[in-house]
Amino acid sequence: MTATAQLTERSELGHGLVLRVQGPRELLACRPGQFMLLRCGPAWTPYLRRALFPVDVGDQGLAFWIDSLADEGLAWLSRRRVGDGLDLIGPLGKGFTLQPQQRxxxxxxxxxxxxxxxxxxxxxxxxxxxxxxxxxxxxxxxxxxxxxxxxxxxxxxxxxxxxxxxxxxxxxxxxxxxxxxxxxxxxxxxxxxxxxxxxxxxxxxxxxxxxxxxxxxxxxxxxxxxxxxxxxxxxxxxxxxxxxxxxxxxxxxxx
Ligand code: FES
Incomplete structure (x- = not known):
């Protein structure tokens, strides 16, 4: 699905930055190993969305870790403020599967x-x-x-x-x-x-x-x-x- 998620929190993780977003329930259904495509600019520059794997999924929203600002799209994302809307597509792909007996x-x-x-x-x-x-x-x-x-x-x-x-x-x-x-x-x-x-x-x-x-x-x-x-x-x-x-x-x- 395509959705606008709201940036609710910015925090640090190691040398990087964590952006936590809240959005529609379908968005939060993302499982570990699935990915999201994020628009990383105000218009069509950069043209391509960036594929990011959430570092946290669940009721508290999705969290993304920006660990490098070398990419212009990720650098733009890192400058978003709490309350900003982020344009996402996903969850995409097939994630990890853990069986109950795998402890x-x-x-x-x-x-x-x-x-x-x-x-x-x-x-x-x-x-x-x-x-x-x-x-x-x-x-x-x-x-x-x-x-x-x-x-x-x-x-x-x-x-x-x-x-x-x-x-x-x-x-x-x-x-x-x-x-x-x-x-x-x-x-x-x-x-x-x-x-x-x-x-x-x-x-x-x-x-x-x-x-x-x-x-x-x-x-x-x-x-x-x-x-x-x-x-x-x-x-x-x-x-x-x-x-x-x-x-x-x-x-x-x-x-
Ligand atoms: S990402 Fe384009 S075909 Fe898979």
Missing amino acids: RLLLVAEAAYIAPLLALMQVQLSRQGSVVLFLVAPTATALLPPGALPPAVEYYTATDDGAAGSVDELETLLAGALPWADALAAAGSASFLRRVQRHIDATRPAPYRGFAQAVAPVPLPCGAGACLACLVDTGRGHHRACQRGPVFDLMELAL
Whole structure:
């Protein structure tokens, strides 16, 4: 649906800004892993809407994290004030699925891709599930500070420069946490997701379908199945991530 949502709150999260909006019920029905297309200018500049994954979903509205102002559209969005109306289309795509018996959730992400996993984390905690988060970033400033996360989340980090943990620790963490987890959700670049795939293959050679889900790292410019910019190879053909995803079974993605 297309809707105007009202900006109700601005707050900080790590090095970024959170914009919380309220709008029609259909808008709030967004699930973790689904995305919204936001108009990011007063008229047609920039022409394309920006695809954003809410970091929080539910009755309190949708929250979006603006973690970089390098994009002119996101920079415009970051200057909106409480009370402003935002033009949104969504929810779009297929999000994460967690079965009731999946109680121990392992989240693995590169920091720039973390948004949909934060929404999933909130859902898992709200149903009294356990969450372990492993976050990788180029530098410590790009990580989420521990205080930004709910205390119930077990949080591990690594940075390329080693200032907040070595990236080699991904291997160690996955080796320890994969046997514990009964669900895994990942978000990151293709090379990062390939690395996670390899570890799952080595640790759990035949994971059941639905054990590991991932957000396909593709652009989502139209959200309507028209532009084909979001094609994803699942090994059984190419699929439009905005229609069949963007959340897929990680082990099916040909990255
Ligand atoms: S985003 Fe355009 S076809 Fe999927």
